[in-house]
Amino acid sequence: MRWDSRLRAVLALLAALVLALGVAACGDDDDDGGDGGGGDAANLIESNPDNSGVQLTVGSKNFTEQLILGEIYAQALEAAGYNVNTDLNLGSEQVALQALEAGEISGYPEYTSTALTSFFGLAPEDVPNDPAQATEESQAEFDKRGLVTFAPAPFDSANAVGLLKETADQLGVSTVSDLEGKSQDLALFGSPECRQRVDCLVGLEDGYGLKFKSFTPVDIEQRYPVLDSGQADLSILFTTDPQLSSQADKYVILEDDQGVFPAGNPVFVATQAAVDQAGPDLQETVEKVQEGLTLEVMQELNARVDLDREEPAAVATQYLQEEGYIE
Amino acid sequence: MTAPLGFAGAFGDAIEFILTPQENRFTGGRKVGGLDQVWELTLNHIELSFAALAIALAFALPIGAILGHYGVGERVAISIGNSWRAIPELALVALVAAFIGFGFVNMTIALLILGVPPILTNTFVGVRQVDRDAVDAARGMGMSDLGIITRVELPLAVPTIMSGVRTGSINIIATAAIGPLVGQLTLGDFILNRNVYGEEGVLAGAILVASLAMLVELGLAGLQWLLTPRGVKIARERAAA
Amino acid sequence: MSSTLADLAPLAQTEIRDRSGDADCVAENGTFCFGWAADNFDRYVEPTLEHLVLVGVSVIAGFLIAFGLALLSHRRRWLIPPFITATGILYTVPSIAFFILLLPFTGRGTVTGIIALTAYALQIIYRNMVTGLNNVPVEAKDAGRGMGMTDSQLFWRVELPLSVPEIVAGLRIATVSTVAIASLAFLAGAGGLGTEIFNQIDFKTNVLIAGGLCVVMAIALDFALLLLQRLAAPWRTGRVST
Secondary structure, three states: OOHHHHHHHHHHHHHHHHHHHHHHHHOOOOOOOOOOOOOOHHHOOOOOHHHHHOEEEEEOOOOHHHHHHHHHHHHHHHHOOOEEEEEOOOOOHHHHHHHHHOOOOOEEEEEHHHHHHHHOOOOHHHOOOOHHHHHHHHHHHHHHOOEEEEEEOOOOEOEEEEEEHHHHHHHOOOEHHHHOOOHHHOEEEEOHHHHHOOOOHHHHHHHOOOOOOEEEEOOHHHOOHHHHOOOOOEEEEEOOOOHHHHOOOOEEEOEOOOOOOOOEOEEEEEEHHHHHHHOHHHHHHHHHHOOOOOHHHHHHHHHHHHOOOOOHHHHHHHHHHHOOOOO | OOOOOHHHHHHHHHHHHHHOEEOOOOOOOOOEEHHHHHHHHHHHHHHHHHHHHHHHHHHHHHHHHHHHHHOOOHHHHHHHHHHHHHOOHHHHHHHHHHHOOOOHHHHHHHHHHHHHHHHHHHHHHHHHOOOHHHHHHHHHOOOOHHHHHHHHHHHHOHHHHHHHHHHHHHHHHHHHOOHHHHOOOOOHHHHHOHHHHHHHHHHHHHHHHHHHHHHHHHHHHHHHHHHOOHHHHHHHHHHHO | OOEOOOOOOOOOOOOOEOOOOOOOHHHHOOOOOHHHHHHHHHHHHHHHHHHHHHHHHHHHHHHHHHHHHHHHHHHOHHHHHHHHHHHHHHHHOOHHHHHHHHHHHHOOOHHHHHHHHHHHHHHHHHHHHHHHHHOOOHHHHHHHHHOOOOHHHHHHHHHHHHHHHHHHHHHHHHHHHHHHHHHHHHHHOOOOHHHHHHHOOOOHHHHHHHHHHHHHHHHHHHHHHHHHHHHHOOOOOOOOOO
């Protein structure tokens, strides 16, 4: 065994590793959000000392947009003086609701459409298009369960059947109904939960009456890679995906002409106990900090995580700083 | 949340999940679980594992035996024998998926990377460590190299080789559980998708994977007992006494 | 990165970056993006430390338990087969399943991860200890008895030191295996580098960094133990056991 050279090599590797870790650990965390914090002073969240005794836990579901939203709310509430824990990445909406009702979290952002179809049994076609009405109906239902809902955020989000533009041109399809007669030759990829969801595979099979060559469940993060690699002919995407605007010449989504994929705005749903304990600042802070979340902005934030590979927490901080909610 | 006997309830729920289709709050309508679905995923799991294991054996046994017989490549075999354990299976599967893509064949490649090394190294070491006297005696009787390998070295090396085969098989079965990450629906689907199957589904998946591994281990142990020449068995018993 | 400030609501000032021309490494999910790696390396620090803790505690615990078992079974040889079988059964259970099966008993968290990892390490170390103690040359034991040593003295002063190479070989194998298996500990809520792999599993650079750190950790720890052995017991190098 060439003892010396192997020893040298491994020691060098070890030294490099220790050095790298040391530099990283001691280095600055620069969250450069561009022109940070040059916002209106009126936006700044004031820390209220009354809130310091209150412990809140913000939850979220298990995909990028939810992680960002959860972080935004959590950091904003932290700025308002609360003690905030996060329990993000809980899972699908059923898991999140269970956590909420069990009191494990104080609140989380849910989409009105998801709430109405998944929790309250409304058929997707019956979900109101008007955000105010959808919010009202969700609020009424949540109220029956002793949960409080706040005002909706400006953007809405829906599932969508997406594909490569060239595939769409080849097949000559622009709406989901156009897939009839063609879908049995197409491979559909979606999230594992999609198999059970009425605004996903179940809706496509029952609502549109489509049969696919195959359905392969893959992690939500793979929804674009599987299209790129050609393994998927169709993939379930979200209307707030950044790729849809930044690469609009590559990906298209089919129009949901039968309304199986309703769009919904996110509303923050909280337990009555949390609301009582936290006082008015909870609702005020949440509703204030989401005002900047237009569709473009949400897509931008999603892009920073999914495309630029930054972390949701860092991106949330950038958003809050750029909009002037925190320093 | 952990009551002292809570785990009994959890396992009870899991067994129920295996036996009957469940309609639980997580699924929003479509039933999950039940023997049919369990059987389907088990079959997928076995298919994938078996394909990988068959290829691994076909590749590693002959090469290990030949190299061991001629005493070639000892350093390489030993290095492989030491280093394959360092490969984290999650990263391996993810990289295969990212660089080569999804699919049965690609998943099999990932499984091969984890299944071949123990079989290869153990075959090499086993053949190498066969009593030189036995080999010399066989040569003296005029046996060809191939004959020596197949009729003397391999049988005498059975315990060591089978130990490697068992390790390799368990690796393959364990890694096949990560298959769902690359579109291969194996028993790991229950474990990785709590959203769809619920806590009882996750636990059921774990029970099923563990049971499958145990069964295979028992089967291979039995096979080893069958294949071990009587003389070797007697010698081992004498040594252990 | 260029920026086109979108004119949205009067107060909106989030910079909208122009990605239409992005052909850089990260956007294309290239093989390894050095720039991104350099900028984002600090997110791997905490998981690496968690991982080290998991491995360290588990191997040490496994060693102590294995040592206890070896002490017990050294003079009562009938204990060896049952011990080997029992630890062997634990080893057969695939790690993914093991982490999940512990959850109803010990809940989610680092402890559950450590318990599972200790069980795996235990099997390897115990097996090697037994082999090492068995392989002590008869001459050495005879010499010791000839000098008038008691059983206990024989064990601590002759048999154990001569078994050190085999034991350290077992420690090395156990450590390397534990580093790899610990990448699944996140299933039990125990953290580690596996969480990073899983969080962005499609991003090649991320998987390469997190997986690479695992492998480097394994190599480094293996080498450290080898050095330790050469310092502590330079009289014989260990064989490879699989």
